[in-house]
Amino acid sequence: MMSNSLFIMKPQTGWGFAGTRCERGEIARFVLFFVLILFSSTSRSQVGVYQTLGSFLAENFETTPNNEALCLNDEIRSELSRVLDRDYRGLRIRYWRDDDRTAWILNEIGKERPITSGIVVENGKIVAVSVLEYRESRGGEVQLASFRRQFIDASLNDNGQLDHRIDGVTGATMSVRTLSRSAIAALKLHAIAFNKSKIE
Numbered sequence: 001m002m003s004n005s006l007f008i009m010k011p012q013t014g015w016g017f018a019g020t021r022c023e024r025g026e027i028a029r030f031v032l033f034f035v036l037i038l039f040s041s042t043s044r045s046q047v048g049v050y051q052t053l054g055s056f057l058a059e060n061f062e063t064t065p066n067n068e069a070l071c072l073n074d075e076i077r078s079e080l081s082r083v084l085d086r087d088y089r090g091l092r093i094r095y096w097r098d099d100d101r102t103a104w105i106l107n108e109i110g111k112e113r114p115i116t117s118g119i120v121v122e123n124g125k126i127v128a129v130s131v132l133e134y135r136e137s138r139g140g141e142v143q144l145a146s147f148r149r150q151f152i153d154a155s156l157n158d159n160g161q162l163d164h165r166i167d168g169v170t171g172a173t174m175s176v177r178t179l180s181r182s183a184i185a186a187l188k189l190h191a192i193a194f195n196k197s198k199i200e
Contacts, residue, residue: 046140049133053105056118057096060103060128065096070193083160083185084108095193101127102193104186110136111174119186125155126183139172142179151179156187 057065069092072080080088086109096103101122107114113135120128129151131143141147147169154164162184168176 047135047137050143051118051130051132053118053132056130056132057103059130060120061096061098061101063098065098065101065103067094068097068193069094070189076192079188080185083188084181093189095189097193100194102186102190104189105132106182106185108178108182110139110178112136115142115175115178115182117179117182119151119183121186121190124187124191125153126151126187128152129179129183131179134175136175139169139175141169142172142175147176151183154183154187156184156191160184160188162187 051059071092072088072090077088077090094105101120103118103120105116105118107116109115114133115131115135116133118128118130118132119126129148131148134140134143150164150166151162154162157163162180166176166180
C-alpha cells in the first residue's frame with residue numbers, strides 16, 4: 001500500500017516556491033534551458049536567403065540588364081584589398097548594367113561568415129542596397145529596410161569614403177562595417193567600369 005505522504009502537497013508562500021533545494025535547482029535548470037533554446041532559435045532565424053539574384057535585378061531594372069565582366073588589374077585589386085580590408089585576388093568581377101545603372105554582387109566576411117549583398121549604383125550614387133543572403137548568427141538587423149535606407153544617395157567623398165553617416169546596429173558592428181565597405185567597393189567599381197567604357 002502506498003504511503004499517503006506521497007500525495008501531500010508542499011506549502012507555497014506568496015509568489016515564491018517552497019520546494020526543496022533540489023526541486024528549485026531543477027526548475028532553474030529548466031528555465032535556463034528554455035531561455036537558451038529561445039535565444040538559439042532567434043539567432044538561427046536571422047540566417048537565410050532574403051532575396052534571390054533574379055528578384056534583386058527585376059526590382060532594380062526596368063528591363064533585363066546586360067551581364068558584363070570587369071577585368072581587374074593589379075592596381076584595381078590593390079585598391080579593392082585596401083577598401084575591403086583583405087587580400088583581393090580575383091581576376092575579374094561580374095556585374096549587371098543598363099545605361100548608367102550598374103549592379104554589383106559582393107560576398108564579404110562579416111564577423112565569421114560571408115554576407116552576400118547586392119548594391120545598385122547610378123550616376124555615382126547608391127540607389128539600392130539589399131542583403132541577398134545572411135549567414136551570421138547575430139546582426140541580421142542589417143537586412144532591415146530601415147537600416148539599408150541609410151545608404152541611398154550615398155557617394156564617395158574626396159577621401160574615398162561614404163559621404164553619408166551610417167549608424168550602427170547593436171550587436172552587428174562587423175556586419176555594418178562589412179556592408180559599408182561593400183558599398184564603397186561598389187561605388188569605386190562603378191566608376192572604374194564607366195571610365196573603362198569611355199576609354200574603349
